[in-house]
Amino acid sequence: MQWPWPSRNRLYEVQYEQSIGIEADILMRLAEVGEPVDSDLVRRVLANHVGRAGYLLALIHRRDGWRYDLDGKPAGEVDALARSEAVRLLGEHQKRQR
16 A cells, blocks of 8 residues: 555654644545545544553643644644643543553
């Protein structure tokens, strides 16, 4: 399969804060290259990814404060509400680990 973005593992190589609406971007790119699209699977994969401790830590501590699109370009800022939600979710995650 020819991946419709620069690096198929880019979102996992470095914890990038994903742009708002990235699910629609992924679905569109997959459709553009003729790949079968299972929107439920994409939603589940993204939910798993953004619930990981590394992603939450990136939301909280990343200095530049940007969200990134599929090409690794800045696509909006991480706001205070997103950071506070990440702190809450990370706290829940850490409680489950004990």
